[in-house]
Amino acid sequence: MKRLIVFASGSGTNFEALAAHFAHSQLAEIVAVVCDQPQAAVLARAARWQIPVIMAEYGHTSKAAVEQAVIAQLPPADLLVLAGYMRIIGKTLLAAFPNRIINLHPALLPSFPGRTGIEDAYAYGVRVTGVTVHYVDAGIDSGQIIAQEPVRIAPGEPLAQVETAIHEVEHRLLPQTIDTLIKEGAI
Numbered sequence: 795m796k797r798l799i800v801f802a803s804g805s806g807t808n809f810e811a812l813a814a815h816f817a818h819s820q821l822a823e824i825v826a827v828v829c830d831q832p833q834a835a836v837l838a839r840a841a842r843w844q845i846p847v848i849m850a851e852y853g854h855t856s857k858a859a860v861e862q863a864v865i866a867q868l869p870p871a872d873l874l875v876l877a878g879y880m881r882i883i884g885k886t887l888l889a890a891f892p893n894r895i896i897n898l899h900p901a902l903l904p905s906f907p908g909r910t911g912i913e914d915a916y917a918y919g920v921r922v923t924g925v926t927v928h929y930v931d932a933g934i935d936s937g938q939i940i941a942q943e944p945v946r947i948a949p950g951e952p953l954a955q956v957e958t959a960i961h962e963v964e965h966r967l968l969p970q971t972i973d974t975l976i977k978e979g980a981i
């Protein structure tokens with residue numbers, strides 16, 4: 795049974811999809827959630843699933859100090875999954891989990907990296923956007939791509955409708971990709 799730690803900063807719908815998927819899985823289990831936002835809705839979701847939370851306390855200390863403090867509290871894990879985690883992972887965490895951190899991005903990388911991938915693709919006027927799961931490296935959304943799925947944007951389609959379509963793909967693609975990584979022996 796592989797051990798997953800989910801990193802999230804916000805609503806946590808992708809955490810919820812992962813928790814539901816792995817609740818009855820023989821492949822993996824979520825052993826902790828890491829969050830940097832004390833008011834994030836993901837905290838209530840983790841509590842409902844009885845999954846322990848570790849708070850990443852960003853403030854006036856260095857990123858290295860924050861990450862060292864987080865690492866000290868982590869249970870043993872095989873994979874860190876960034877699912878809406880709005881912090882840049884620094885060299886301390888990258889060194890502690892080499893090739894063991896993945897990120898979910900709501901655009902077809904390398905197009906539209908960063909915090910606002912959905913909005914940027916929509917504003918550009920692309921007719922096809924999508925979802926990417928990639929390994930996390932020292933760059934921003936520059937790591938090796940693991941999986942992608944396209945999402946079409948119809949002329950005049952409202953942004954909210956595009957966001958819903960992207961989230962539906964995310965909620966299926968992320969658990970599916972983790973299952974595949976495990977079955978292929980990648981983790």
Ligand SMILES: Nc1nc2c(c(=O)[nH]1)N[C@@H](CN(C=O)c1ccc(C(=O)N[C@@H](CCC(=O)O)C(=O)O)cc1)CN2
Pocket residue numbers: 876879880881882883884897898899900907908909929930931932933934935936937
């Ligand atoms: N080392 C990496 N860390 C992260 C990656 C990555 O590929 N490599 N992916 C991001 C997720 N993300 C977009 O998918 C993203 C999140 C946040 C930001 C950002 O600039 N955030 C803050 C900076 C906070 C900080 O310094 O920690 C900001 O807005 O200034 C960009 C992209 C997750 N992390």
Ligand SMILES: NCC(=O)N[C@@H]1O[C@H](COP(=O)([O-])[O-])[C@@H](O)[C@H]1O
Pocket residue numbers: 802803804805806807808809877878879898899900908909910911961964
């Ligand atoms: N740059 C990273 C980024 O934009 N991540 C995005 O944050 C959302 C989190 O939703 P959730 O909190 O409901 O899972 C997801 O759409 C994810 O792709």
